[in-house]
Amino acid sequence: MPEQNSPLDLAVGDPFGPHNLPYGVFSTHDHPEDRRVGVRIGGHVLDAGAAAHALGSPYAQLLAQPDLTALLSAGRTAWRDVRRALTAWVTVPAHRPDIEPLLHPIGSVTLHMPYAVADYVDFYASENHATNVGKIFRPDGAALTPNWKHLPIGYHGRSGTVVVSGTDVVRPSGQRKAPSAAAPVFGPSVKLDIEAEVGFVVGVPSEQGRPVPLGRFRDHVFGLSLLNDWSARDLQAWEYVPLGPFLGKSFATSVSPWVTPLEALEAARIAPPARDFPLLPYLDDTGEEEPGGLDLRIAVAINGQVVAEPPFATMYWTAAQMLAHMTVNGASLRTGDLYGSGTVSGAEPGQRGSLLELTWNGREPLELPEGKRTFLEDGDIVTMTAWAPGPDGTRVGLGEVTGRIVPTS
Amino acid sequence: MPEQNSPLDLAVGDPFGPHNLPYGVFSTHDHPEDRRVGVRIGGHVLDAGAAAHALGSPYAQLLAQPDLTALLSAGRTAWRDVRRALTAWVTVPAHRPDIEPLLHPIGSVTLHMPYAVADYVDFYASENHATNVGKIFRPDGAALTPNWKHLPIGYHGRSGTVVVSGTDVVRPSGQRKAPSAAAPVFGPSVKLDIEAEVGFVVGVPSEQGRPVPLGRFRDHVFGLSLLNDWSARDLQAWEYVPLGPFLGKSFATSVSPWVTPLEALEAARIAPPARDFPLLPYLDDTGEEEPGGLDLRIAVAINGQVVAEPPFATMYWTAAQMLAHMTVNGASLRTGDLYGSGTVSGAEPGQRGSLLELTWNGREPLELPEGKRTFLEDGDIVTMTAWAPGPDGTRVGLGEVTGRIVPTS
Numbered sequence A, B: 001m002p003e004q005n006s007p008l009d010l011a012v013g014d015p016f017g018p019h020n021l022p023y024g025v026f027s028t029h030d031h032p033e034d035r036r037v038g039v040r041i042g043g044h045v046l047d048a049g050a051a052a053h054a055l056g057s058p059y060a061q062l063l064a065q066p067d068l069t070a071l072l073s074a075g076r077t078a079w080r081d082v083r084r085a086l087t088a089w090v091t092v093p094a095h096r097p098d099i100e101p102l103l104h105p106i107g108s109v110t111l112h113m114p115y116a117v118a119d120y121v122d123f124y125a126s127e128n129h130a131t132n133v134g135k136i137f138r139p140d141g142a143a144l145t146p147n148w149k150h151l152p153i154g155y156h157g158r159s160g161t162v163v164v165s166g167t168d169v170v171r172p173s174g175q176r177k178a179p180s181a182a183a184p185v186f187g188p189s190v191k192l193d194i195e196a197e198v199g200f201v202v203g204v205p206s207e208q209g210r211p212v213p214l215g216r217f218r219d220h221v222f223g224l225s226l227l228n229d230w231s232a233r234d235l236q237a238w239e240y241v242p243l244g245p246f247l248g249k250s251f252a253t254s255v256s257p258w259v260t261p262l263e264a265l266e267a268a269r270i271a272p273p274a275r276d277f278p279l280l281p282y283l284d285d286t287g288e289e290e291p292g293g294l295d296l297r298i299a300v301a302i303n304g305q306v307v308a309e310p311p312f313a314t315m316y317w318t319a320a321q322m323l324a325h326m327t328v329n330g331a332s333l334r335t336g337d338l339y340g341s342g343t344v345s346g347a348e349p350g351q352r353g354s355l356l357e358l359t360w361n362g363r364e365p366l367e368l369p370e371g372k373r374t375f376l377e378d379g380d381i382v383t384m385t386a387w388a389p390g391p392d393g394t395r396v397g398l399g400e401v402t403g404r405i406v407p408t409s
Helices: A048-054 A069-074 A076-091 A093-102 A127-137 A214-220 A233-239 A262-268 A319-327 B048-054 B069-074 B076-091 B093-102 B127-137 B214-220 B233-239 B262-268 B319-327
Strands: A023-028 A036-041 A044-047 A103-105 A109-112 A120-123 A154-157 A162-164 A173-176 A185-188 A196-202 A221-228 A253-255 A297-302 A305-308 A338-340 A366-368 A371-373 A381-389 A395-406 B023-028 B031-041 B044-047 B103-105 B109-112 B120-123 B154-157 B162-164 B173-176 B185-188 B196-202 B221-228 B253-255 B297-302 B305-308 B338-340 B366-368 B371-373 B381-389 B395-406
Touching: A023 A044, A036 A048, A036 A076, A044 A048, A044 A076, A044 A093, A048 A076, A048 A093, A069 A076, A076 A093, A076 A262, A093 A103, A120 A319, A154 A319, A173 A233, A196 A297, A196 A319, A214 A221, A214 A319, A221 A262, A221 A319, A221 A381, A221 A395, A253 A395, A262 A381, A262 A395, A305 A366, A319 A338, B023 B044, B031 B048, B031 B076, B031 B109, B044 B048, B044 B076, B044 B093, B048 B076, B048 B093, B069 B076, B076 B093, B076 B262, B093 B103, B120 B319, B154 B319, B173 B233, B196 B297, B196 B319, B214 B221, B214 B319, B221 B262, B221 B319, B221 B381, B221 B395, B253 B395, B262 B381, B262 B395, B305 B366, B319 B338
Parallel strands: A120 A338, A162 A253, B120 B338, B162 B253
Antiparallel strands: A023 A036, A023 A109, A036 A044, A044 A103, A120 A154, A154 B154, A173 A185, A196 A221, A196 A338, A221 A253, A297 A305, A297 A381, A366 A371, A381 A395, B023 B031, B023 B109, B031 B044, B044 B103, B120 B154, B173 B185, B196 B221, B196 B338, B221 B253, B297 B305, B297 B381, B366 B371, B381 B395
16 A cells, blocks of 8 residues: 555645645755755655656656756746646656655755856845835935835845855854944954845846846746845945945855745735836836736744744735846846845834844844844854745745854854 | 968067967857867967867866866966966977967957856946046045945946957946936936956855955966946936946946966056055955056047046056955855956046046047047947056057947847
8 A cells, every 4th residue: 555654645735735846956865966856745855857757758858957957948838847747746646656766855865056046136125124224224314215116126146155045154254334433343244134035036048138028027937935135234334335235245145945936826926015106117017917926924033933924925026027127228137047036024023024124223132032132143043934825725835945154264 | 481471470579479378269160169268379369279189288178178167267276387388389389380270360260258257246446436436426425435445345247248349239228317307217228338347257266154365366366358347327327226236237248258367467567556544454465475456558449449548557456355355254256256347447537447437427528530429329339458568578468348339129
């Protein structure tokens, strides 16, 4: 009776059930150099390339790969077809004898960065977050800059320091200057922070000089992951005028090993918030067929204690608008481009996605079991999780992103 | 008498003589898909991999490659040894029968992007440029921000739109807003500009969490190229507060196909300008063995007419300081990282490396043979060249970077 105790017999409502099927890259302890595309089902990872071979699938060439690049670049029709095939492999009883031997308990494998990040862009698309930051840093001025509701503000980050969840983060050193000090001082950051974000992964490239309009979003973007945009607020405050964040962000950005395909999030699509200003045509999504917002519920925990539950549904700018803006000047896309939403913060204090906001720049410390926290201490472990409504009342789980702070070496 | 009319019989003082030997990647018209490492000698390109094979050199594995990645990552000892071998190949008469058949006239080959750009960072290291920009955009405030003389300000750019010299540049579209207007408008940039820069190419990677100190600059950086950081000033002015330049820069950045090794520029090393403030230890180069400045003389031409001659010797921050700063937070380096100096501008009006400065934001048009110019018109061709003092009174030529503006498609 092989069906009994099968990893494919998931609890009802498992957030990583067959309605989800996120992609990643894993290796086993026996063959640490052999990276393989994996698909998460419940608490297991399916060796997708081996499954394709075992079942004689035509998708073996996309799945029997050391990373997701081939799949990402294959395009929307292939994404749909591969997903349909995978769904059958993990649900049709006749496939169980072939599939079950190819399932690895998640705890038994190493998860890797699933694709090479090409360009990394970080947006600033939460009105609540931008307003809070404006109030904290520019208390005498308008909280939002005049451009904020006309375009999704963004900037490029360092793709070479994007790391997979679980990688330790070394506390960065750098310059900081107190407002009253005559000169900057150097040392480890004393305001090390998190930013709870969602990162969108580009699959299909575009041509330089050719913008990607709103309606082509689904042709280019494959899926999304949770992302923690670690930030050193003291370094950032001193360096960022006039050309933006640099060392305050570039030391590390952590992403989940699991890329959730957009197709798994159909039931999570919602209308974005009402816009306060009419948008220029290339950003105006009022005529789009699909609503551009996503109802993702994020939870941020420090050392296991949930400190915030940021709702992605509140984001002012949609992922499609970010993509349209990012390319409207003719900038091209490459497979593996990653763009972050910016910190997700809701309207309520408990929904803020950064310690800067949660502690109001350190003035209102959080009470954790191990003591008060303004910013991160060495040894702190930050873990972000999320879920979205799935079909028929299910939940779609997003893969967690976690990281531990280690002292400056 | 094969020595007669040999491409290796260069005119005395040829800026691409055997004291120079920049590296690039080329293909021939007969084999356009076959990319090969080339070394420029005079008006010819030596097929370096074929030469290594012909001469039984141990460096064939670094040179018989489709791009410079293997050479870049090989490290300083290999860089020196390969250069020494190449110098012999193009100067020792006994090698001529093997070498001459492997020389291609530059006009007969296609030059390609010589390496995959990993991360692209742009600095802002010219005091004259930053002062001019400050005066133009913030006429009522201090020209330099308070941080400017304490750290080399920089930000990340888009590596996916770095293109090789000769690639057409499509005029970008985007949002701009006149100060008096109530809302932004959309359209092709009306202030399309250049920035004459020098780009430094990283060869040897570093480890995340481990800064690269000043004294290790030569262990990581292989060489440099001219770089044109095309800029749409109207897009930039509206978007850049508070997170820095984005679409105003990300549509295209052009680089020379030739990477000049630092070893060719020993005679060009000079002391940087005196510093006005004491620097934090990680940036303080007063005790370094080698002076960190470089005496490169740049010329910028529009449609063949020289409009500026920016002196790189005036740069406040050195390339080693930029590298030390970029990594002091633990950000790692990858082979193919490229960082630009920022616009090079001298103290004199004719030494300014951008049209923004040369025309003082359009108020003082340039007089060109074809008419007045404030910013670039469709069809304009911008070409940057440079040279540096070489050994024994010679000149070291840098490969030119050129590009033509084509209308928004």
